[in-house]
Amino acid sequence: MIKKICLLSLCLLALGAGATEPYPTVHMRALPDFLKRVWLLNKPDMSDQSRCAAAFDGDGESDKATLQCSVHIRMAAEGARRAMRYCEEKRAELKIRDACKVVVE
Numbered sequence: 001m002i003k004k005i006c007l008l009s010l011c012l013l014a015l016g017a018g019a020t021e022p023y024p025t026v027h028m029r030a031l032p033d034f035l036k037r038v039w040l041l042n043k044p045d046m047s048d049q050s051r052c053a054a055a056f057d058g059d060g061e062s063d064k065a066t067l068q069c070s071v072h073i074r075m076a077a078e079g080a081r082r083a084m085r086y087c088e089e090k091r092a093e094l095k096i097r098d099a100c101k102v103v104v105e
Contacts, residue, residue, distance in 0.1 A: 053087035
């Protein structure tokens, strides 16, 4: 009985590990059209570990939007960290109010 409980606990812990992104996310469909086009241009060079982060104010202001990607990366977590760092730097430069979010499909 104890073995079964320990095994069940271990399985539940394994399922929860890495199941979610530690950063806020935005679905690719929610991006403004001009950012979708940039994302689609980067998509062929991306691997499973690549990540992009986006920040934008409103739907129509291309000067108040950024999409920054970390493409050539070995670990998804590091890709997300770098994409968020690049996005935050650009967000501060462009004075975008909305927070950076990792783009998901």
